[in-house]
Amino acid sequence: MALISRGFRGKREADPRLPPGQYLERGFPVLSAGPTPRADLSTWTFSIGGADGPRATWSWAELTALPADDVVKDIHCVTKWTKLDTSWRGVSLDRLLDAVVVADDEQYALAHCDGGYTTNVPLADLRGGQAWIAYEYDGAPLPPEHGGPARLLVPHLYFWKSAKWVRRIDLLTDDEWGFWEKLGYHQYGDPWKEQRYWGD
Amino acid sequence: MGGLTGDAPLAPDGAPAVEDDAADLTDDTPYALPWRVGTVVERRRETPTALTLVLDVPGWRGALAGQHVDVRLTAEDGYSTQRSYSLASSGTMGLPTGMPDDDRIALTVQVVDDGEVSPYLTEDVVVGDQLELRGPVGHWFVWHPTDPHPVQLVAGGSGLVPLMSMVRTRARARSVAPFRLLVSARTPTDAIYDDELAAAGPGVDVTRVWTRRAPVGWDGPVGRVDAARLEAACFPPDERAHVFVCGPTPFVETVADLLVDLGHDPDRIKTERFGPTGP
Numbered sequence: 001m002a003l004i005s006r007g008f009r010g011k012r013e014a015d016p017r018l019p020p021g022q023y024l025e026r027g028f029p030v031l032s033a034g035p036t037p038r039a040d041l042s043t044w045t046f047s048i049g050g051a052d053g054p055r056a057t058w059s060w061a062e063l064t065a066l067p068a069d070d071v072v073k074d075i076h077c078v079t080k081w082t083k084l085d086t087s088w089r090g091v092s093l094d095r096l097l098d099a100v101v102v103a104d105d106e107q108y109a110l111a112h113c114d115g116g117y118t119t120n121v122p123l124a125d126l127r128g129g130q131a132w133i134a135y136e137y138d139g140a141p142l143p144p145e146h147g148g149p150a151r152l153l154v155p156h157l158y159f160w161k162s163a164k165w166v167r168r169i170d171l172l173t174d175d176e177w178g179f180w181e182k183l184g185y186h187q188y189g190d191p192w193k194e195q196r197y198w199g200d
Numbered sequence: 201m202g203g204l205t206g207d208a209p210l211a212p213d214g215a216p217a218v219e220d221d222a223a224d225l226t227d228d229t230p231y232a233l234p235w236r237v238g239t240v241v242e243r244r245r246e247t248p249t250a251l252t253l254v255l256d257v258p259g260w261r262g263a264l265a266g267q268h269v270d271v272r273l274t275a276e277d278g279y280s281t282q283r284s285y286s287l288a289s290s291g292t293m294g295l296p297t298g299m300p301d302d303d304r305i306a307l308t309v310q311v312v313d314d315g316e317v318s319p320y321l322t323e324d325v326v327v328g329d330q331l332e333l334r335g336p337v338g339h340w341f342v343w344h345p346t347d348p349h350p351v352q353l354v355a356g357g358s359g360l361v362p363l364m365s366m367v368r369t370r371a372r373a374r375s376v377a378p379f380r381l382l383v384s385a386r387t388p389t390d391a392i393y394d395d396e397l398a399a400a401g402p403g404v405d406v407t408r409v410w411t412r413r414a415p416v417g418w419d420g421p422v423g424r425v426d427a428a429r430l431e432a433a434c435f436p437p438d439e440r441a442h443v444f445v446c447g448p449t450p451f452v453e454t455v456a457d458l459l460v461d462l463g464h465d466p467d468r469i470k471t472e473r474f475g476p477t478g479p
Contacts, residue, residue, distance in 0.1 A: 002235075002272065002274040002278075002280060002332060003237055003274060003330055003331075003332045004274055004275070004276055005273040005274055005275065005320070005329075005331070005332075006324075006329060007320075007324050008273045008274070008275050008320050008324070009275055009279075010273065010275055010279050010280075010281055010316055011316040012279055014279075021272075021280075021281070021282045023281055023282075023283075023316065027475070029449065029473070029474070029475060030449045030453075030473045031473060032471060032473065033340050033341075033470065033471065034456070034466055034467075034469050034470060034471055035456035035457060035459070035460050035466045035469050035471065036453060036456065036457070037466075079284055080270075080281075080282050080283060080284065115466070116467070145449070145453055179340075180340075183338065183339040183340050184337060184338060184339050196270075197232075197233050197337060198230040198231060198232065198233070199230065199231060199232025199233065200232075200233075
């Protein structure tokens with residue numbers, strides 16, 4: 001039983017879509033570890049590869065010409081805020097992964113981003129209609145501070161997994177921890193299990 | 201950029217031996233963070249809207265300057281909610297050998313309009329009350345007290361809290377690393393830690409920015425931080441200072457972009473933002 005906070009009542013914005021320990025946020029907070037990188041779309045590329053290097057590469061024009069999904073998702077930040085019904089447009093990772101050969105023993109993915117950020121996600125979590133390379137938010141180009149021109153969107157995991165400024169996804173035979181995962185945050189990050197930090 | 205990969209992010213040119221010492225103290229071996237119970241031993245009013253709570257936390261594992269803790273409040277019927285607060289007290293990890301540790305931490309809480317937790321912490325909590333918390337969290341926005349390199353701090357509003365922890369840690373560790381702090385506040389009434397910063401002493405160079413109203417006798421400009429004021433107040437880029445910027449999102453976006461434009465290496469700029477991009 002948790003310690004009772006004397007006289008505390010709270011605002012009680014309970015919602016069945018709110019994972020444990022989260023509160024409802026109506027703005028869109030920004031969390032980044034450094035300055036916001038600025039991308040040049042004329043040279044921007046996104047690629048999927050592995051230890052052997054890139055296996056498929058898309059220019060900005062090529063990526064945005066692919067059939068895209070419009071999805072509405074709840075997003076959950078490990079810093080406790082949850083934002084419901086956020087609208088995104090992007091290309092499904094199912095479609096992008098279909099363009100490359102994936103070895104049977106490549107069960108892990110590590111996303112690499114402008115600015116040096118990385119995050120690890122099991123490959124299975126990028127498949128099955130669960131993940132996108134998103135380039136529009138709320139009907140407009142994704143702003144740089146929110147990860148534009150394009151970010152990984154994996155909304156069923158805490159939002160640090162939805163890597164901003166994503167440029168490459170490597171498929172790996174061993175799980176390699178990313179930026180925050182090495183700095184105290186959980187290696188998987190399921191908000192419904194409250195996997196915030198190491199050992200949760 | 202290698203600086204965000206966590207491989208060898210802080211190793212600059214020169215002084216590798218000391219950097220290696222600091223790297224050994226990053227506390228980056230995975231450990232679990234159990235909830236602990238802290239007892240409030242002091243309440244200290246900082247401004248009309250900010251309060252410092254000093255807590256005694258038995259079993260506290262220590263922290264590096266710049267880290268934060270999660271606080272959990274629970275109502276009688278079991279409803280509970282959590283928020284993160286930066287530590288205002290000095291870090292006690294990675295201090296030079298032989299310096300004492302302790303189980304006390306301080307959190308400075310700024311009341312958030314329409315907030316759920318901050319009004320309770322600032323208005324309702326009294327000395328002797330207990331709070332559940334866990335931490336420290338976050339091994340990125342941290343300063344290591346044996347690192348001799350210059351440190352540039354840029355604070356907007358209550359973004360000063362984790363940077364004050366670095367200033368206090370510098371004093372506690374008797375570090376001689378040169379510090380510069382640029383702190384932006386709306387008015388003197390909103391300025392936290394004012395007296396302490398005024399007495400910060402040699403090696404900590406403090407520059408004030410007042411965005412709405414300056415104190416009586418102020419002969420500088422009043423207004424938001426800009427490129428000229430940043431350039432005048434900050435270590436030049438060739439000093440390769442560690443740069444820590446903390447504040448509301450628009451403040452941090454502006455300052456970090458300006459510092460990059462002024463020639464600072466983005467790899468050496470660490471940021472912590474709070475609040476949304478805009479309405």
